[in-house]
């Protein structure tokens with residue numbers, strides 16, 4: 001028998017033995033032949049997955065983990081290889097089920113687009129288009145002209161321009177109108193929106209200088225008036241979209257600010273944030289000024305997002321007077337911030353739906369989710385509950401609960417939308433483990449944890465997702481503790 005220094009250390013000798021038993025990459029690849037042949041999986045992916053799993057096995061042995069000899073058989077490793085291949089092949093950007101009750105959820109993709117918009121995007125992407133070609137004259141055209149017409153028609157604005165997102169809209173407007181000059185803003189409106197958008201930071205990037213006026217809770221017209229000087233380039237209003245200052249407060253009305261701007265020859269801009277074309281107060285939500293009302297108030301430039309309350313694709317919409325918007329269009333930054341043809345196709349499609357404002361709460365998913373009566377949400381929750389009790393009763397305690405859904409996306413922060421949820425107390429898993437397992441499903445389910453229960457708010461779940469949701473939950477609930 002070969003003498004080895006390991007002999008004095010049985011653990012180390014076992015380890016050597018195990019390391020030697022790790023199958024060779026080529027053997028594993030041969031064993032996988034049958035499983036991956038014809039699946040279209042690139043050989044490079046299969047090889048990388050095998051290498052990765054074998055490296056982990058080696059690591060585990062070196063770390064002194066217990067290894068059952070059979071665990072090193074190729075047959076025993078095959079499921080791990082296949083799982084890893086599947087993981088590597090799976091798209092990174094994936095569909096999920098949003099059971100958080102937050103309708104415009106920035107982390108979950110904000111607005112869901114209707115079929116008509118997706119069809120328009122499909123066509124724009126899979127065929128050539130007149131993106132920058134004027135079919136009337138046969139000459140080069142502008143990619144914005146089509147949505148510009150629609151935006152003006154719908155809002156009463158003279159001119160319009162669309163850029164990558166609202167942050168870009170604010171940047172390009174400030175850069176065009178106030179670079180090297182001062183911008184007067186109320187202290188109560190210096191907002192930060194999640195994901196590091198802060199008005200003062202964007203302002204700094206644009207080359208404009210911020211002049212704060214008023215106190216956090218109150219700003220008066222005379223505060224703006226006193227701040228105006230030689231260097232002033234713009235009066236800016238920022239919509240308090242994701243917070244509210246309550247109590248002893250006062251902000252200057254658009255009309256007063258516009259009158260002041262006119263007197264002093266200064267443009268007035270409002271960053272509306274969410275920007276909505278329809279009055280949502282009939283759904284019990286607080287009255288927020290619509291884009292049309294803000295335009296009618298005489299503000300020279302208005303900006304808002306395409307994928308918040310408008311319910312469209314990511315975009316930053318700029319409305320304003322012809323003279324100012326023309327200057328913004330000519331800014332070289334415009335080229336860097338421009339939208340692509342998919343956005344344009346989706347946005348045009350969404351804007352067309354607003355020509356029939358009576359039906360937008362049915363045709364545009366974001367608005368439909370806000371407008372859905374709680375009785376309908378309740379029915380959806382009951383459907384899920386019935387199915388879960390049928391297929392997963394012994395793995396979990398299910399019930400219904402009243403919840404509060406949110407508009408989200410920094411819109412209407414303290415607005416409560418009455419909603420209904422299915423609540424879960426799993427029998428075999430901890431709540432945190434359940435939450436984690438649901439994130440790792442083929443179609444991940446994102447809910448929330450509240451009072452030791454897992455909650456699925458049904459306001460943001462579509463009717464045609466209920467079966468998939470129930471089946472996913474049933475599968476996860478049946479899993480044993482790790």
Ligand SMILES: *Cc1c(COP(=O)(O)O)cnc(C)c1O
Pocket residue numbers: 165166167168170191193197238239240241242271272273274304305306315316409410
């Ligand atoms: C959301 C928001 C922004 C940023 O808009 P994006 O489209 O996310 O770039 C800017 N200002 C306000 C007031 C907002 O609510």
